[in-house]
Amino acid sequence: MHAKATLLKTHLCTPLRMTTLCVCIALSACSKDAPKTTEAQNNKIELIQADLIQVKQGNSIEKTAFTGTIRAVNQSSIQAQVTATATTVNAEVGQTVSKGQVLVRLNNQDNAARLAQSQANLNSAQAQANQAKSMMQRKKRLLDQGFISRVEYEQSELDYKSQLENARAQQANVNIAQKANQDGVITSPIHGVITKRQVEPGQTVSAGQTLFEIVDINELELQAKVPSDAQSALKFGQKVEFNIQGNANKLTGTIQRISPIADSNSRQIEFFAKPTTTINSLSIGSFVDGNIVSSTQISGQIIPLDTIVNATTQPYVWVIRQNKITKANIQILEQRYNENTAVISGLQQNDVVSRIKFTDQDIHKEVVMSKN
Incomplete structure (x- = not known):
């Protein structure tokens, strides 16, 4: 009886050991294949189409950005020359006056x-x-x-x-x-429109007090400044293009006058341009931003400015070259901050610029495109 029990135990243990051994072998095989799959996945980076930018080849006109304002060429601020009482005032704000027209009489x-x-x-x-x-x-x-x-x-x-x-x-x-x-009879020195009146009948004015401000709205100009390091762009007759705040139309003009020195505080050079199109008088004093347009063209590759890394020292961009991530050194030929574009050289014909900023550990990793 004891011998039969022992034999039965032996027969039961043998299949159990075989099953355990098979499970261990299977787990061992899985454990060997898993690192390979994970490693293969880690060597690939998934991108979407919006992350990539095709490089464009073309010509670009060199432009120098500036900011400024619109002003009247002829304007005058009229002050009282004597201390006296105003007896009559003959001009209102918005009224057009002629040169020599009496504006106010003082009791002297x-x-x-x-x-x-x-x-x-x-x-x-x-x-x-x-x-x-x-x-x-x-x-x-x-x-x-x-x-x-x-x-x-x-x-x-x-x-x-x-x-x-x-x-x-x-x-x-x-x-x-x-x-x-x-001096008791104050007349207009120019033909223009009254923009400010600071005297009323019966009011006593002091010598040197401003009474009127007059501007000639028929002749306006652009007053602007550029950094001193952009002085090479300033030339008489050079074309400018600009936008007036609140007006979507692009206007043009030509440079007429240039300050001979740079401002000691702002390190900027002031210039004046004559618009080639008529500007509404309501634009006087409005903010203006624009560009000085060079007569020469720059040929190169055009990419978004914000894709460039270390633009001021050693510029480079991340590109997809032969389906792998690469760091490509470039040379910046021109930068347009208001348009977020740059003209560069140094990329190969089939390079695709990436908006994503990678690290050196990502170099040579393969890129796969997400279906989503």
């Missing part, structure tokens, strides 16, 4: 009185000078006839010159009084 009775007094003094001095001249001429005839001495004649001549100088001095006083009296 004191100046009018001074003018009258100085004019009377001038008339008296001129009369005395005329009398002294007649006396000198009479004594000249008496001297020639031998009735008086030369000393007496020279005395009359000296008296005439003294009266003549006194008349000239009185004329200078009249001119001063006339100028002071004219």
Whole structure:
């Protein structure tokens, strides 16, 4: 009985051991294949089509960006020359005025009185000078006839010159009084439109106080600045293209004037351009951004500017070359920040630029495109 039990145990253990052995072998095989599959997957990087950019070959016109504003070529700020009270004001904001048109009259009775007094003094001095001249001429005839001495004649001549100088001095006083009296009548120095009025009837104004501001809206210009390191782009007659804030239309113009020096604080050079198209007067003072357009063209490869790494030192881009990731060194020929484009050289014909920034550990890894 014991022998039969032992034999039965032996027969039962043998199939169990075989099954266990098979399971161990299978697990061993799986454990050997898994690292290979994982390693193969780690050597591939999955991208989508939006991550890749085809390199374009073409010509690009060199442009230099600038910012500025629109201003009137002819404008004037009118100040009071005397302290007085405004009696009448004849101009309103938005009104068109002509050169010489009276804008305001100031009550300056004191100046009018001074003018009258100085004019009377001038008339008296001129009369005395005329009398002294007649006396000198009479004594000249008496001297020639031998009735008086030369000393007496020279005395009359000296008296005439003294009266003549006194008349000239009185004329200078009249001119001063006339100028002071004219300062009470303020006229427009240019033809234009009133943009600011700071005086009302009955108001007392001080000498030097601004009363009106006038601009000629028929002649506008672009006032802008560029960094001093872009001074080579500034040339008389050079074409510019720009946009006015709030206006989607692209406008053009030509450079007319250039500042001979750079601003010591901002290190920028100011220039002025004349628009080739009519600009609405409401654009005066508006912000402008644009480009100075060079007459020369640059030929190269055009890619997005934000795909370039280390643009200021050793520029390079990540590209897919022969279906593998590669770091390609490039040379930047031109940068357009407002358009986010760059003209470069150094890429091969079939290179595809990646928007994704990789690391050196990713170099030579294979790229697969996601179906999603």
